[in-house]
Amino acid sequence: TVGCVAVDCHGKCAAATSTGGMVNKMAGRIGDTPVIGAGTYANGVCAVSTTGKGESIMRGMVAADVAARMKYKALKLSEAAGSVVKELEAGTTGLVAVSAKGEIAMDFNTTGMFRASADHTGHLEVGVW
């Protein structure tokens, strides 16, 4: 699975995710990615793209849950993303997210997640584990 989230200089957020699914999945199985709110979500507060085991991500409505925790619990992006991933079954989920304020979160409960981020301040990060 691959994904990207961005907030532009006008504070507008967007999210995109694309995948081939899981190896040896049943033909016809629809994963998390095309389900808006589970694999991909964006609103005026943040944008989120997820990766991992789609069934877990759909049960948790992961991407929308991050946005909801920011909107209704007034959590920072890092707090919302971290708490959502932490509550899911270990080894199932990773996500990248940005907020309309320009914050970045990249959380996962797997061994690793191929990820990269940058922002207007000069921050640049590429990581795996």
Added chain:
Amino acid sequence: MGWALALHGGAGDIKRSERTEAVESVLLECLSLGVAELESGRCALDVVELVVRALENNEMFNAGKGSVLTAEGTVEMEASIMDGATGDCGAVSGLTTVVNPISLARLVMEKTPHILLAFDGAEAFARQQGVETADPGYFVTERNIQRLRQTKETQTVQIDYSVPSEAGE
């Protein structure tokens, strides 16, 4: 307001290897692509589509070219996109020939009254819109053929990066 960008290339049980470094290098290229577009003032929606297209076109990742195989040895690709400013969104599932599923998802968002098109209907929409397509063989890599064989032997289903069960422990 300041811009920000983050991307991923999948999660799982990732082991250190030459491949890992190659993937990191591609991620940095894709990141640089997105950064340049944001710095030039392009909107977030355009940038996320552009970056995901670049990732789909690289066979190192499980999306587009390089998608993993179903139990029947076929590819079934999925993608979705959402504009936070408007709440508009689009998605596709069960694609077998579309080179860049993320762009078809955006067309669903912008050209139809719907959110999700799947399988034959999504393929027909792709033809109608004239998006780039390829024979199913374009998407299949030797590595993914081997992964399917290993996974069938162990009767498992794997996410992007899984430890082969035939390790011999």
